[in-house]
Amino acid sequence: MKCKEIKIGQLKFANPVFGASGCVGHGYELQDYTDISRVGALSMKTVTYDPRIGNKPPRICEVPNGMMTSIGLQNPGAKKYIEEYLPEIKKVMRPDQIIISVGGNDNEDYLRTVDMFLETCTEDDIAAIELNGACPNVKHGGGVMSASADAMYELIKVVKKHTDIPLIGKMNTNFQNFCDVAKGIEAAGAEAVYLVSTPMGLRIDIKRRKPMIGNVVAPVNGPAVFPQSVLKTWNVYKSVNIPVIASGGIYTAEDAVEIMMAGAAAVGIGSAQFINPNAMNEILAGLVQFCDDNGIDSFVELTGSAQI
Numbered sequence: 001m002k003c004k005e006i007k008i009g010q011l012k013f014a015n016p017v018f019g020a021s022g023c024v025g026h027g028y029e030l031q032d033y034t035d036i037s038r039v040g041a042l043s044m045k046t047v048t049y050d051p052r053i054g055n056k057p058p059r060i061c062e063v064p065n066g067m068m069t070s071i072g073l074q075n076p077g078a079k080k081y082i083e084e085y086l087p088e089i090k091k092v093m094r095p096d097q098i099i100i101s102v103g104g105n106d107n108e109d110y111l112r113t114v115d116m117f118l119e120t121c122t123e124d125d126i127a128a129i130e131l132n133g134a135c136p137n138v139k140h141g142g143g144v145m146s147a148s149a150d151a152m153y154e155l156i157k158v159v160k161k162h163t164d165i166p167l168i169g170k171m172n173t174n175f176q177n178f179c180d181v182a183k184g185i186e187a188a189g190a191e192a193v194y195l196v197s198t199p200m201g202l203r204i205d206i207k208r209r210k211p212m213i214g215n216v217v218a219p220v221n222g223p224a225v226f227p228q229s230v231l232k233t234w235n236v237y238k239s240v241n242i243p244v245i246a247s248g249g250i251y252t253a254e255d256a257v258e259i260m261m262a263g264a265a266a267v268g269i270g271s272a273q274f275i276n277p278n279a280m281n282e283i284l285a286g287l288v289q290f291c292d293d294n295g296i297d298s299f300v301e302l303t304g305s306a307q308i
Contacts, residue, residue, distance in 0.1 A: 001288050002297040006040070007061045008243045008265060009191030011127055011166050012038040013096065016299050017284040020129065020247045020270035021101040021170075022071065024280075026085050028092045033277035036092055038265065038284065043194075044089065046101040046132045049113040051077035056214035061203055066222025066249070067271055068201055071133055072216040073103050078116045090125070098254070099168065101130040107158045114159050121165070129165050130156055134172040134196040145169040148186030156188035168245070170194040172219075173232040179239040194268065197229035197248030211286055221271040225249045230262045231258060237263020237304050251279070253286020260299070261306035 004015045019027070021043035030036055054074030061068050075081065100117060106109035114129060133145030133152050142155060145151045156169050169185030171178065173195055185193045198219030203212040204219030213215075233246040246259050247268030256267045272279040287299070296302065 001291045004288065004299065006265060006299050008245070009166060011096075013127070013266065014285055015040040015287075016264075016266035017256070017280050017287065018099075018245065018266050018268045018279055019043060019269035019273065021099075022069075023270040023273045027090055027098075028088050030273075030277055031092050034281050036097075037094070039097065039101050040281050041097045041127060041129050041285075042083055042093065042102045043099040043268070044085075044137065045075060046073050046103040046114065047078055047081045048073060048103045049078050049109055049116070051075065058212060058214050059218075061212040061218075063201065063203060063220060064224075066220055066224035067274075068203060068213055068218040068220055069271075070213050070218035072215070073132075078113045080114060082120055082146060084120070084227045086120070096127050097182040098126040098199055099128045099130050099134050100126055101170070103132045103135060107155050110155060113164060114162060118163055118165075120173055123165055126165065128191065129159070129163070129167050130168045130170050130194060131159060131190075132170045134170045134194070141179065146173075146178070146181055147175045149177065149180040151184075152181050153184035153188045154192075156185060157191050160189050162286050167193040168192045168194050170196065172198060173228075173236075178232065179203075179235055182236045182240050182244075182251065186242045190242065192245050192265070193236065193240060194245040195229070195232055195247065196268075197225055198234050199225060199228065221249070221251045223251050223255075226251075226255060226259075230259050233259050233264050234262040234307070237307065243303075250283070251275075253283050253290060254286075256283050256287050257290050257302060260302040261304070263304045263307065265300075265303050 055072030231249030243265035245265035
């Protein structure tokens with residue numbers, strides 16, 4: 001393969017295989033299990049201005065061909081994150097691999113967190129800031145942002161005025177207007193739209209006669225949702241002109257090829273990492289092999305190639 005490198009707007013990454021926020025921790029936890037240096041990028045676990053304890057347990061349960069998770073953006077808060085976690089992240093990852101994921105209750109809350117990072121981070125320290133409007137496990141901000149194109153537009157515009165660090169708008173696709181939301185992210189000047197395809201579900205413990213998840217409902221992850229991820233990626237790719245980063249049930253190299261053909265410029269590997277900590281690198285190796293076997297010189301040739 002002649003070129004593994006990809007461009008996401010003004011950003012350059014070594015390859016299109018990313019680790020999805022929440023599923024790869026802070027990156028450095030994986031260093032004993034996989035070669036982090038080979039991965040295109042990792043979205044760090046989402047951080048908020050104030051510490052969050054997350055949702056009440058149980059937070060995880062298995063479902064056929066997948067799992068349900070309801071963590072609720074548990075994190076130590078921006079101050080502790082920057083003082084204790086960020087230095088460890090920088091020790092094991094290149095700046096072009098580091099995507100800081102930020103959450104909040106409203107625009108001001110997101111901005112406070114971003115501003116705190118800007119006191120210690122520049123474009124030379126991290127690749128991008130991911131504005132997480134995708135998490136469906138919180139009552140304010142987070143996934144609620146994904147319900148409104150105006151909300152995502154305003155969030156990105158507000159933050160963009162404060163920094164030259166590239167922004168990625170992260171949204172879930174649980175609302176019928178998801179293509180309009182993606183257009184709002186594009187109009188606000190984000191480098192890319194990051195799609196999270198995790199429909200909400202409910203499982204009941206029939207012995208206890210209670211929901212299996214403490215928060216009652218939770219997003220479904222894993223191979224079970226992959227066909228939906230492909231469809232949502234297909235539709236958003238046709239709706240916007242900025243790159244699409246897609247996630248949701250990508251477990252194999254073949255999955256990555258398929259969703260890139262639907263329109264993804266890069267793929268976020270999430271719950272597959274829980275089963276196999278080396279999943280990202282195995283998927284990358286398979287992607288490269290597919291391209292070599294089919295005379296494909298660049299990953300760019302895959303993106304949207306199945307569109308009709």
